[in-house]
Amino acid sequence: LVTAGPTYEPIDPVRFIGNHSSGKMGIALARELQQRGADVTLVLGPVRQEVNPEGLTLKKVTTAAEMYEAALAAFEEADLAIMAAAVADYSPLQKATEKIKKKEENLAIELGKTKDILKSLGGQKRTGQVLVGFALETNNEKENALDKLARKNADLIVLNSMNDPGAGFGHDTNKITIFDKSGQEFAFGTRHKNEVAKDIVDTIIRLYYA
Numbered sequence: 393l394v395t396a397g398p399t400y401e402p403i404d405p406v407r408f409i410g411n412h413s414s415g416k417m418g419i420a421l422a423r424e425l426q427q428r429g430a431d432v433t434l435v436l437g438p439v440r441q442e443v444n445p446e447g448l449t450l451k452k453v454t455t456a457a458e459m460y461e462a463a464l465a466a467f468e469e470a471d472l473a474i475m476a477a478a479v480a481d482y483s484p485l486q487k488a489t490e491k492i493k494k495k496e497e498n499l500a501i502e503l504g505k506t507k508d509i510l511k512s513l514g515g516q517k518r519t520g521q522v523l524v525g526f527a528l529e530t531n532n533e534k535e536n537a538l539d540k541l542a543r544k545n546a547d548l549i550v551l552n553s554m555n556d557p558g559a560g561f562g563h564d565t566n567k568i569t570i571f572d573k574s575g576q577e578f579a580f581g582t583r584h585k586n587e588v589a590k591d592i593v594d595t596i597i598r599l600y601y602a
């Protein structure tokens with residue numbers, strides 16, 4: 393199971409809260425796993441890139457709530473789950489049924505927390521299921537990544553730093569460090585996301601399936 397891309401949280405029929413995730417990292421991971429012979433379910437948020445559904449189960453979703461439902465359903469039968477999606481942490485509590493008109497000088501939109509998919513899967517993980525999360529941090533990177541690993545009961549966390557040029561959102565390249573629960577750390581140089589996907593899959597296989 394791989395989640396990828398952003399989520400869009402509707403404000404009214406024509407507006408949403410989203411983010412700049414291109415989905416490239418998660419799509420590259422799904423392809424890499426597919427090429428290694430895995431049966432892959434890709435739960436994909438709204439992205440520009442066309443994904444050829446041949447050879448994988450593609451579930452297209454829009455909101456964090458839809459991604460949660462699709463990921464939970466697919467996790468049941470999954471051996472490995474990689475949560476590469478940039479899921480909205482908050483979503484508007486009310487979706488206006490009609491387009492919001494420009495009347496008031498200020499407009500407040502109340503947001504509520506979305507369900508944390510990675511944390512939910514971590515909570516119901518069975519022995520033998522491997523769970524991998526991503527972290528995008530701007531400060532105290534290692535500390536925050538390790539905290540996320542523990543808090544969400546993941547087996548591995550892939551850190552991409554916003555401080556590295558050529559890494560993260562929208563770029564074709566990424567620079568990652570993988571942390572595991574025992575405190576091991578695997579650092580890689582800036583590489584194309586297809587190569588980064590290979591590094592991640594190689595690391596998972598070496599640690600859990602070799």
Ligand code: CTP
Binds near residue numbers: 456476509524
């Ligand atoms: N994630 C998820 N569901 C959410 C939010 C995040 O599955 N609703 C997953 C992402 O796919 C990614 C990891 O959790 O694998 C990233 O977590 P992040 O949002 O950075 O962590 P938070 O706990 O929200 O911490 P922060 O305060 O840094 O936002």
